[in-house]
Amino acid sequence: MPMITSNNSPLKRLLNDVGPVDQVAIEERVAKFATRSIKKASKLQGLNLAVSMVDLTTLEGSDTPGKVASLCQKAQHPDPELTTPQVAAVCVYPFMVKHARACLGDSNVRIASVATGFPAGQVPLRTRIQEVKQAVKDGADEIDMVIQRGLFLAGNIQAVQDEISAVVEACGDARLKVILEVSELESYDKIRAASFLAMQVIRPGDFIKTSTGKTSGNATLANNQVMLEAIRDFYLSTGTSISMKPAGGIKNSKQALQYLVAVKETLGDAWLIPERYRFGASSLLNDLLMQLRKQQEGVYQAPWKFSDASSGY
Amino acid sequence: MPAKRKSSSRNSAPELLFGDLWEFDPAPESAAPNLKDTYSLFIGGKEVAPRSRNYFESVNPATEKALTRIPAAGKADIGAAFTAAESGYQNYWSKLSGKERGKYLYRIARLLQDRSREFAVAESLDGGKPIKESRDFDLPMAAAHFFYYAGWADKLEYALPGASTTPYGVVGQIIPWNFPLLMLAWKIAPALAAGNCVVIKPAETTSITALKFAEILQEAELPPGVVNIVSGAGATGQLIVDHPAAKKIAFTGSTAVGKAIMRSTAGTGKGLTLELGGKAANIVFDDAPIDQAVEGVVNGIFFNQGHVCCAGSRLLVQESIAKAFVQKLKARIATLRVGDPLDKNTDIGAINSKGQLDKITELVASGVSEGAELFQSKCSLPKQGYFFRPSLFQGVTQSHRIAREEIFGPVLSILTFRTVGEAIEKANNTAYGLSAGVWTDKGSKILKMSTALKAGVVWANTYNKFDPTSPFGGYKESGFGREGGKQGVADYLKINA
Numbered sequence: 179m180p181m182i183t184s185n186n187s188p189l190k191r192l193l194n195d196v197g198p199v200d201q202v203a204i205e206e207r208v209a210k211f212a213t214r215s216i217k218k219a220s221k222l223q224g225l226n227l228a229v230s231m232v233d234l235t236t237l238e239g240s241d242t243p244g245k246v247a248s249l250c251q252k253a254q255h256p257d258p259e260l261t262t263p264q265v266a267a268v269c270v271y272p273f274m275v276k277h278a279r280a281c282l283g284d285s286n287v288r289i290a291s292v293a294t295g296f297p298a299g300q301v302p303l304r305t306r307i308q309e310v311k312q313a314v315k316d317g318a319d320e321i322d323m324v325i326q327r328g329l330f331l332a333g334n335i336q337a338v339q340d341e342i343s344a345v346v347e348a349c350g351d352a353r354l355k356v357i358l359e360v361s362e363l364e365s366y367d368k369i370r371a372a373s374f375l376a377m378q379v380i381r382p383g384d385f386i387k388t389s390t391g392k393t394s395g396n397a398t399l400a401n402n403q404v405m406l407e408a409i410r411d412f413y414l415s416t417g418t419s420i421s422m423k424p425a426g427g428i429k430n431s432k433q434a435l436q437y438l439v440a441v442k443e444t445l446g447d448a449w450l451i452p453e454r455y456r457f458g459a460s461s462l463l464n465d466l467l468m469q470l471r472k473q474q475e476g477v478y479q480a481p482w483k484f485s486d487a488s489s490g491y
Numbered sequence: 492m493p494a495k496r497k498s499s500s501r502n503s504a505p506e507l508l509f510g511d512l513w514e515f516d517p518a519p520e521s522a523a524p525n526l527k528d529t530y531s532l533f534i535g536g537k538e539v540a541p542r543s544r545n546y547f548e549s550v551n552p553a554t555e556k557a558l559t560r561i562p563a564a565g566k567a568d569i570g571a572a573f574t575a576a577e578s579g580y581q582n583y584w585s586k587l588s589g590k591e592r593g594k595y596l597y598r599i600a601r602l603l604q605d606r607s608r609e610f611a612v613a614e615s616l617d618g619g620k621p622i623k624e625s626r627d628f629d630l631p632m633a634a635a636h637f638f639y640y641a642g643w644a645d646k647l648e649y650a651l652p653g654a655s656t657t658p659y660g661v662v663g664q665i666i667p668w669n670f671p672l673l674m675l676a677w678k679i680a681p682a683l684a685a686g687n688c689v690v691i692k693p694a695e696t697t698s699i700t701a702l703k704f705a706e707i708l709q710e711a712e713l714p715p716g717v718v719n720i721v722s723g724a725g726a727t728g729q730l731i732v733d734h735p736a737a738k739k740i741a742f743t744g745s746t747a748v749g750k751a752i753m754r755s756t757a758g759t760g761k762g763l764t765l766e767l768g769g770k771a772a773n774i775v776f777d778d779a780p781i782d783q784a785v786e787g788v789v790n791g792i793f794f795n796q797g798h799v800c801c802a803g804s805r806l807l808v809q810e811s812i813a814k815a816f817v818q819k820l821k822a823r824i825a826t827l828r829v830g831d832p833l834d835k836n837t838d839i840g841a842i843n844s845k846g847q848l849d850k851i852t853e854l855v856a857s858g859v860s861e862g863a864e865l866f867q868s869k870c871s872l873p874k875q876g877y878f879f880r881p882s883l884f885q886g887v888t889q890s891h892r893i894a895r896e897e898i899f900g901p902v903l904s905i906l907t908f909r910t911v912g913e914a915i916e917k918a919n920n921t922a923y924g925l926s927a928g929v930w931t932d933k934g935s936k937i938l939k940m941s942t943a944l945k946a947g948v949v950w951a952n953t954y955n956k957f958d959p960t961s962p963f964g965g966y967k968e969s970g971f972g973r974e975g976g977k978q979g980v981a982d983y984l985k986i987n988a
Contacts, residue, residue, distance in 0.1 A: 198932045200952050203783030213623055215518035215835035223513055407782050410507065414818075417505045438513070443826045447512035 189333035192371045196411075199366035199404055208399035211439045221435070225470050228434040228462070229256060230263040231452045233290055233423065235460045236270060237391065243277040246270055250281035252485055257467045260474065265463065266452040267320060271296075272313040279317030290320035290355070294345060297359075297390035299324040303341060310348040321345070322355040322458075324390060325376070327362045335375060342379045355385035355423055358405075361395025366404050373408035377420050383453065387423040391458065396427030402437060406444040413445075422449070425458025431469040434462060509825050518835040520622045524613035526699065529560040532568055532722065533705035535575035536715025542567040547724075549699055552619035552841040553832050553876040561698045564721040566730055572690045572719040573736040576661040579716020580688040585658070589645030589686075596641035596683060598711040603634045603676075606707070610700055614672055615832040617699040619841030619877070620795050622833050632957060633676035636975075639959035640680035643980045647685060650977050656984040658686035659762055663737035665728045665752075666701075667744045668694035668843050669798040669899075674743055675701050677974045679718060682741070685983035690719045692731055694744075696844045698722040729755070737761060739983070743800070746897075746923075746968050764972025764982050766800065766964055768897040769925030771946065772918035773803030773954060774908075777812045779930035783952070785819045788903070791928060791954040793827060793839055793881055797901040798847070800969075801926035803954055805894060806883075807914055810907045817885060817905060824868045824881045831873065839901060842877040851879055851900035858884050858893040863904070889920055897923070911936070915943045924966025928954045947973075 216224055234253045236245060246268070253265045267288040270278055278289045291313040295301030301309075310321050323345050329337045346354055356376040360369050376386050386405055388397040402424045409420045422441075428434055434457060441449050449455050464484040471479050481487045529546065531538035543565030548557040564572070584592070603610065611625040620629070647656065662682050666674040671693055682689050693701035705720050721727060725748070732740055732755050739762030742752050746767040756763050773791050775784045791803025808816050832840035842848040859865050863884040872878040883903040887894050893904045908914040918927055927946040929937055941949040947965045950956060957963070962973035972982045 198778070198780045200780035200783040200932075203780065203786060203952060206953075207783065207786050213627070213835070214515065216515060217518045218516040220514060220516040227513065414505050414507070442513055443509075446507040447510045448508055450512050 187333045188335040189330070189371070192335055192375060193367055196370050196374050196408070199370050201366055204366060204403055205400050208403050208440065211399060211443070212436050214436070214439045216435050216439070222470070222473050224435045224438055225431055225466050225473070226262055227450065228431070228438060228457065229466050229470075230266060231456050232265040232463050232466075233267045233269040233425075233456050233458045234265045234463055235268070235391075235425075235458055237292060237296075241271060241274055243274070246274045246277045247281045248486060250278055250287070252463070253287045254282070254285055256463060257471070257484070260467065260470055262467070262470060266456055269322065269458060272309055272316070272318075275313050275316040275318045288319040289317055290322055291318040292322040292390070294323040296322070296324055297392035299326050303344065307344055307348045310345055314348070314350055314352045318352055320353040320355060321349050322357055322387060324357045324359060325372070327359055330363070330368075330372060330375070339375060339379045342376055346380060346384075353384055354380055355387045356380060357387045357390055357425075359390055359393060360388050360397075360401045361393045366401065369401055369404045370408050373405050374412065377408070377412045377418070380420065382418050383421060385421040385423045385456065387425055387458065389424075389426040389458075391426030397424030397458075398427070399436060399440060403440055403444065406440060410445055419448070419454065421454045421456070423456040423458055428457055428459050429461050430465040431462075434466065507822060515836050517831070519831065519833045520608075520612055520615075520626070520835055522608040522612050524616055525609055525703075526559050526613065526616075530562060530698070530702040530722070532562050532564055532572070533702065533708070533718070533720040534568070534572045535578070535719070536709070536713070538705060541565065542571070547695065549617055549696065550844070551616050552843055553873070555875055555877070558616060559699065561695070561702070561722045564692075564723045564727045564730075568721055569690070569727065569730040569734060572721050573661060573734050575716035576688040576690050576719050577716075577736055579714060580660050582716075583714035584683075584686060584688050584717050589647060592683060592686065593641045593644035595711060595713055596637050596644060596680060599707060599713070600634045600637035600641060602707045602710055603630070603637065607631070607634065610672060610703065612833065613703055614700050615840065618668060618671055618697045619832050619843050621837040621840040622835055623837070624795060629670055629673045632959075633673045636673075636676040636680045636959045640684040640980065643681070643977075644684040647980070647984065650981045650984060651986065655987040657987060659738040659983065659985055660687060661736050662687045662689055662739040662741060662762075662983065663731040663734065664689055664691040664741045665731060665744065666691065666693055667800075668697040669795060669800070671697035672700040672704065675704060677979075678741055678743075681974070681979045682983045683717065685980050687739075687983055688717050690721060690731055690734075690737065692721050692723060692728055695722070695724040732756065739763065741972070741982075742766070749970060762985070764964075765970035766972070766974060767925075767968060767970040768899075769800045769802065769923045769965065769969050770805060770895065770897055770921045771801055771803045771923070771926040771928065772805045772807050772921075772944075773928035774807045774914050774918060774930065774940065775809065775812070775816060776929075776931040776933075776936060777809040778932045780932060780952070781812070781816065781819065784930040785816065785823050787928065787930060787952070787954045788820060789823055789827070792903045793901050794955050796839055796842055796879070798843055798899055799955065801948060801955065801963075802899075803926075803928050804898060804902070804904060805918075806903055806905045807908050807917055808905065809914075810909050813907045817883075820883065821866060824883070825870075827868060827870065827881050829868070829870045829872060829878060829880065839881060842879050842900065845877055847899065848877040848879060851898055851902065854893060854896060854898045854900075855882060855902055858887070858891060858904070861891050861893070863887045863891055863893060889917060895921065911939070915940070919943075919945045922968040925964075925969035926950070
């Protein structure tokens with residue numbers, strides 16, 4: 179009897195296994211998160227929670243040790259006028275990890291480093307692994323890797339998983355965040371499939387992450403929701419808790435609170451902690467601080483009252 | 492110690508915790524509803540005290556406290572309303588061109604938009620529905636109906652192409668308590684666009700927004716008698732149905748009352764359209780987008796506390812995914828927020844009245860005693876007011892009362908099926924035929940189902956979607972006639988012989 183040869187693409191099988199996502203309906207669902215009205219003490223709590231979940235990020239070609247030092251200082255003491263928590267981590271290029279470690283010493287603020295040929299990942303695997311090992315050696319606590327979107331879209335699921343496994347091994351004790359780069363995955367179906375693909379090979383407490391922030395599309399409430407639901411389904415069927423990091427495009431407090439509402443109503447209380455949920459962002463922190471000052475002082479402060487603000491007048 | 496290990500592994504079965512780690516503070520909508528202590532009837536363009544001298548109280552179902560006094564129109568009042576409507580028709584409305592009638596409708600639509608926050612609060616206070624629904628659905632949709640039918644007023648020759656038509660003249664309209672203002676808009680807008688004058692009665696538990704609407708009509712300077720608003724209970728409705736000046740009756744409400752109206756109007760030559768109850772099937776196939784289907788099922792049954800004639804009150808889920816689906820459904824229900832209708836974060840508000848709460852309670856008890864398995868959300872309920880936990884029944888069969896009778900509350904009956912044929916058979920095995928939902932990733936299945944299901948509306952991969960341009964109405968005991976779209980205006984026109 180001949181083998182059944184149709185429908186044997188591994189990507190198609192994976193898509194079939196994890197089930198489809200309806201675009202219209204999921205976008206409608208997340209629009210409801212945005213109608214939640216967060217006021218008073220709950221707003222204060224949410225803003226502080228968001229601060230504690232920020233991966234304060236600088237990923238520019240023009241980054242300098244001085245800029246990273248400033249970032250590290252801000253990460254530990256976000257605002258001298260406020261009693262906010264520290265941010266979760268600073269996120270820098272591998273070349274800056276040493277400098278960040280020098281500034282942070284044994285602070286609780288973690289050092290995350292994008293590695294593996296960020297942002298495109300179009301670098302030989304050996305080079306990528308080397309990069310990861312070097313970043314960990316220099317003091318990185320967390321590694322943000324990118325997957326090879328080309329391999330995934332070509333249907334080469336096994337290769338993508340093997341590469342992630344190799345990076346997991348190179349990480350040692352460092353946590354791993356797997357960037358799916360959702361804007362290049364074409365559909366919510368494939369974002370869901372890629373989430374499962376990554377979750378199957380990473381460790382409990384490792385992250386899946388939406389974006390590099392270097393392409394046209396970033397985190398949205400909808401692709402965040404697709405990934406949260408994948409994490410939920412994976413947890414309920416295996417008992418393994420995977421963490422989540424939306425990145426790019428989350429610029430203000432209102433958005434951050436909407437993302438937290440999504441976490442609260444999809445994964446529940448256990449994920450409302452910095453070990454399980456992060457925001458990859460650079461300008462978000464100052465907006466959170468501005469809102470926190472508003473809650474404390476009753477008036478908005480000018481943007482130049484906050485350090486490292488890129489907007490003046 | 493194997494015994495201990497066993498129990499700890501049982502404890503560690505993965506579960507999600509939807510607790511109070513980050514609780515939302517109350518976020519009440521603050522706009523003033525501007526209620527009067529006592530309302531009047533609106534007859535001949537004026538607010539008039541009822542000749543019956545009778546009043547009743549309108550109660551806030553979330554607090555059980557009286558909000559205001561509503562007049563109970565008697566025979567003399569209904570007589571006056573029809574006299575005013577006939578005079579409005581002869582002296583004003585029939586003399587205006589379609590274009591001029593349209594201008595009034597546009598004006599009403601805009602005024603309704605201007606005062607939408609105030610009306611939304613009044614609607615939630617009086618009816619118990621969550622403010623986010625009255626704000627985001629009832630009010631915008633009511634205004635949209637007036638805008639839409641304003642456009643029809645000067646294009647009536649296209650409603651029934653080739654036919655010569657005339658308006659009925661004066662029509663009597665009776666509306667339900669689940670979407671008080673929206674149902675008023677569904678009734679008044681097409682009637683006026685087609686050139687009719689109206690005597691309309693809101694439901695006795697939710698008269699406030701209809702009587703407030705009289706303020707908008709005055710602001711719009713609608714000619715006297717074109718719209719007359721009379722409040723009261725069933726007896727008042729009967730007076731409208733029986734009045735000889737009513738050339739057509741349009742009713743939305745229960746099937747029992749609809750049948751009574753049919754008997755009353757039989758042989759009188761009056762036109763009649765009825766939009767009655769439903770027991771819609773929401774059908775989920777194993778290839779459906781599961782999380783979105785769960786959301787759609789939740790929206791289908793818990794929208795407006797389930798007080799929706801087209802509510803998806805029967806879930807038909809394919810057997811192969813039934814267990815997983817119900818598990819997700821239960822998890823989703825755990826996050827629904829039940830409470831103060833005026834809180835912007837409330838998902839499910841108060842049951843409209845004590846009577847309705849009793850009816851829901853009785854039917855749920857029948858489900859339990861007939862052997863279905865009840866699951867209810869563990870959410871906390873306010874101490875006062877008429878509230879009911881979001882509920883679902885598993886193990887329901889076609890012959891259970893909860894699978895046959897309209898509960899009109901937040902109660903879902905879950906049945907399973909194996910084949911497409913069985914799904915169709917079960918879905919159609921009901922006296923009703925208002926709506927149905929189909930959830931599948933396969934387009935051809937949607938097309939097959941939409942033809943096979945005997946329901947006026949079939950939603951595919953969505954539920955409870957409305958638009959003024961889309962006709963809405965039922966098969967079988969869900970009534971006849973259509974509201975919305977071209978069909979909606981055609982139902983207010985007579986074809987000339």
